[in-house]
Amino acid sequence: MRRVTLWFASTVSALVLLFSYHTSTSSSGAQAAALAPATPGTASTATTPATDPAPSASASASASSDSTSSTSSSGTFTGESVDTRWGPVQVQVTVKDGAVTDVQAVVYPTENGRDQEINSYALPLLHDEVIAAQSAQIDAVGGATVTSDGYISSLQSALDAAHLGS
Amino acid sequence: MTALLEVPAAHLPRRAWVEQVMGLPVSVHVRGENAGSGTVEQAVADLYAELRRADARFSTYRDDSEVMARRRGEAPVPSAQMAEVLELCDEARRRTHGAFDAELPGGFDPSGLVKGWAVERAAERLREAARGSDWLVNAGGDIVLRAEEGRTWQVAIEDPRDPARTLRTFALSDGAVATSGAAHRGAHIVDPRTGRPAAQQVLSATVLAPSLLWADVYATAAYVGGVDSLSWLAPAATQVLLVRGDGSLISSRQVAGRRVRPWTVPLARVLG
Numbered sequence: 001m002r003r004v005t006l007w008f009a010s011t012v013s014a015l016v017l018l019f020s021y022h023t024s025t026s027s028s029g030a031q032a033a034a035l036a037p038a039t040p041g042t043a044s045t046a047t048t049p050a051t052d053p054a055p056s057a058s059a060s061a062s063a064s065s066d067s068t069s070s071t072s073s074s075g076t077f078t079g080e081s082v083d084t085r086w087g088p089v090q091v092q093v094t095v096k097d098g099a100v101t102d103v104q105a106v107v108y109p110t111e112n113g114r115d116q117e118i119n120s121y122a123l124p125l126l127h128d129e130v131i132a133a134q135s136a137q138i139d140a141v142g143g144a145t146v147t148s149d150g151y152i153s154s155l156q157s158a159l160d161a162a163h164l165g166s
Numbered sequence: 167m168t169a170l171l172e173v174p175a176a177h178l179p180r181r182a183w184v185e186q187v188m189g190l191p192v193s194v195h196v197r198g199e200n201a202g203s204g205t206v207e208q209a210v211a212d213l214y215a216e217l218r219r220a221d222a223r224f225s226t227y228r229d230d231s232e233v234m235a236r237r238r239g240e241a242p243v244p245s246a247q248m249a250e251v252l253e254l255c256d257e258a259r260r261r262t263h264g265a266f267d268a269e270l271p272g273g274f275d276p277s278g279l280v281k282g283w284a285v286e287r288a289a290e291r292l293r294e295a296a297r298g299s300d301w302l303v304n305a306g307g308d309i310v311l312r313a314e315e316g317r318t319w320q321v322a323i324e325d326p327r328d329p330a331r332t333l334r335t336f337a338l339s340d341g342a343v344a345t346s347g348a349a350h351r352g353a354h355i356v357d358p359r360t361g362r363p364a365a366q367q368v369l370s371a372t373v374l375a376p377s378l379l380w381a382d383v384y385a386t387a388a389y390v391g392g393v394d395s396l397s398w399l400a401p402a403a404t405q406v407l408l409v410r411g412d413g414s415l416i417s418s419r420q421v422a423g424r425r426v427r428p429w430t431v432p433l434a435r436v437l438g
Binding site: 138139140141142143144146151155156157159160163 | 180181182184190191193195302304306307308309311319320321322323324326329332335343344345346347348370372
């Protein structure tokens with residue numbers, strides 16, 4: 001169960017960071033935040049990381065359970081709100097019997113039209129891909145050069161998200 | 167316990183990192199007992215730092231890079247790294263019969279070679295630091311990897327017509343996979359022989375080779391040269407996979423007389 005809990009934490013964190021990364025490319029095209037492994041947080045009671053967490057970016061998130069105990073493999077887990085340059089981002093993951101059944105961004109940047117436009121297609125895509133990637137038997141996806149803008153909707157981003165900090 | 171039925175690698179600790187370098191998302195995955203070690207953490211940080219230094223030197227988007235200085239004729243004596251790249255560019259032009267050329271109509275641009283060269287060099291750090299573990303670096307879709315004996319990385323190749331689908335998955339233990347095509351960036355590859363965007367004879371070219379530098383150069387050359395390039399490329403690469411406009415696949419094995427039936431697999435089946 002420890003691994004499952006850690007996975008929730010890391011996934012929530014990864015999602016938050018993906019959102020913040022994503023918005024960064026739309027805002028400035030500048031170098032985005034590194035997607036760092038998560039620091040297992042409040043939901044990971046009495047656990048030690050399976051691997052050294054040592055996050056290398058400033059943002060991280062931890063999962064907390066709203067509806068079930070942290071040792072259960074079902075429930076809704078809401079990440080901490082993370083302040084990004086483009087506004088607060090908060091992600092909620094629903095888990096049933098150890099499998100992620102839903103991923104929602106409950107708070108995300110909507111300040112300008114560009115944010116809204118991007119989120120309108122990025123959020124559903126991310127949802128589908130995280131669900132697909134958690135059972136992935138593939139480790140990496142090769143293809144014609146993926147640019148920073150294309151990364152958020154790439155299969156590789158979902159594969160990365162599934163293993164950041166795991 | 168069901169351990170015997172499961173893939174050994176699935177039980178191993180695994181970590182991933184992603185950073186934007188050279189305008190690309192660069193992912194590093196390490197799988198194995200020391201995936202969480204400080205040594206690996208440091209090696210990954212060093213890998214990204216080295217890529218940023220290569221970008222500073224070779225970028226065509228920075229006026230202060232050595233490449234841009236060279237274009238302006240301000241750097242007559244190349245740095246050691248530039249000298250190495252210049253030599254490799256010459257060799258690449260020879261090996262690809264001119265399909266790769268850093269001297270483009272717009273000026274000197276070794277970008278098509280530098281990415282593979284830099285990523286491969288930077289990944290060398292993992293060879294030592296992650297010894298005993300498996301590692302994989304994916305730089306914007308071009309991959310260099312290494313797995314310990316008995317283990318593999320499953321690398322799927324994206325469908326150039328639909329990036330949400332994959333065409334084929336390779337189980338690889340050592341080497342590189344590079345793909346060239348127009349799926350994400352439009353017609354960005356210039357045929358050095360005409361100065362125009364490469365004709366769309368193939369939608370993408372994927373090359374498996376021991377070295378990322380050469381896999382990358384060959385993939386670019388195969389995209390530019392199309393099916394004709396298989397005559398020189400097939401013996402040079404481990405495997406070549408071309409996707410034609412009608413969606414059919416040609417692999418280097420077909421040149422040897424084996425007919426390969428075009429096929430695609432919906433993503434759900436690949437992932438499921």
